[in-house]
Amino acid sequence: MSANAQPVAPVAPATKSAALLRTDGVSIQFGGLKALTDFRLSIQQGDLQGLIGPNGAGKSTAFNVLTGVYQPSQGEVFVSGTKVNGRKPHQINLLGVARTFQNIRLFRALTALDNVKVACRAQTALHQSRMGVGAKLANAAHNYADWWKALLLTPSFQREERRLTAQAEHLLEVMGLSHRRDEEARNLPYGEQRRLEIARALGSQPRVLLLDEPAAGMNTREKADLMVLIRKLRDDFKLGVLVIEHDMKLVMGICEQITVLDHGETIARGAPAEVRSDRKVIEAYLGDSYLESHGGAA
Ligand SMILES: Nc1ncnc2c1ncn2[C@@H]1O[C@H](COP(=O)(O)OP(=O)(O)OP(=O)(O)O)[C@@H](O)[C@H]1O
Known part of the structure; x- marks a missing residue:
């Protein structure tokens, strides 16, 4: 941590048993590359959280660890209190975690x-x-x-x-x-x-929905509709939702808590207003132009 860095807010102080999805100090390395370091997250029912950061920050890697595609080198992942390290993606899906993918993975020839x-x-x-x-x-x-x-x-x-x-x-x-x-x-x-893809994810009757760049490639109107829809899904299906998204209007508009990754490290966590005025987040990701155009102050 640099000299002027503030400590990152701890994950939600809810009881461990209440968390639908929780990680404890998760790290993963690919060869010499630390893709994720001491990653902590806690999602409860009703949460709508965001995961943001520059390209290569470790966001999709985090999703892959949460869904059993990758096994963490260190740390633990819990689904509704059950430790799921070593479990296969379909087993974690059965426990109530569903996801969509950055690159759409539909059965293209099926209706x-x-x-x-x-x-x-x-x-x-x-x-x-x-x-x-x-x-x-x-x-x-x-x-x-x-x-x-x-x-x-x-x-x-x-x-x-x-x-x-x-x-x-x-x-x-x-x-x-x-x-x-x-x-x-x-x-x-x-x-x-x-x-x-979201409809298909809901088909597995999840309790937690992980959306990897759900608005990618959408036009402005579609993005606005999607924001309303994600909130509605959270409420109607009684879900906890975690969204990876580069569209800051969408993330800041719907998420109540945002975790910011950079080079696999969590550099900030908090409400949208806190995160967008965090100097580390501006330097690593948003840029001063974002701050100027949104009238924020670091
Ligand atoms: N299977 C893998 N083998 C080796 N390196 C990997 C693997 N998966 C991810 N990485 C590396 O881990 C780092 C984090 O990648 P990741 O895809 O999680 O980033 P991201 O934040 O999702 O980026 P983007 O916004 O571009 O999707 C990158 O340097 C990437 O090249």
Whole structure:
């Protein structure tokens, strides 16, 4: 820490058990590169937090650690109090953490509806596979029975299909995508593909939603709509939300707490007003021009 640096605010003082997602001193290195150092975060239900910083600061790496794509070299990650170090991404998803990606990762040749249905179905299947040996056998028998049900289009198979379709249709509606229901994902405009990714993430019925640059490539109008939508999702689905975003208007406009990374280190954390007038944040990321154009004072 430099001589004039202020200590970073501690993570929210909420009880540990209340946190939906929490990290404790997480660090990760790639060879000699420290991509993330002593990263601390705590997300509760109802939170809408931001994670910002210059290119290469470690934001996506943080998401990858939180979702089990990368294992931390040091430190611990907890989902609703359960330590998840060593768990696979789908296991962490089952515990209630869903994400979108900086580079959209849809099933491009599937329809919008099927993209969301896949996530709804995977969630159902994952719940069925929380198992002991007895449950495993029951599950295998169940899967075998399901195979026959699917082949014969039995009433119970059709009922389950209708349930998944209704669930996926509801999520498309929430995301303003009902009119794209039967279109292939690859044919949707970019902004709608981003919203479809969010619908798909919601299909896994998460408690925490991690959005990696959700507004990238959107026009001003789409960004304004997205801001309203993210807040609504947080409230209606009772989520905790963490957003990585370079669009400062969006981040400062919706987030109640913002963590700022630079070279893997947390250089600031606080409310938007505190963060945007923090000298370290201005130097590392926002630049004096941001300060001038927004009339702030360091
Ligand atoms: N799998 C990896 N192997 C080696 N280096 C990596 C790997 N993943 C990330 N890095 C490095 O870690 C650092 C942080 O990268 P990261 O993608 O997390 O930054 P970021 O803040 O998300 O940047 P951006 O805003 O450009 O997306 C970068 O120097 C990057 O090159």
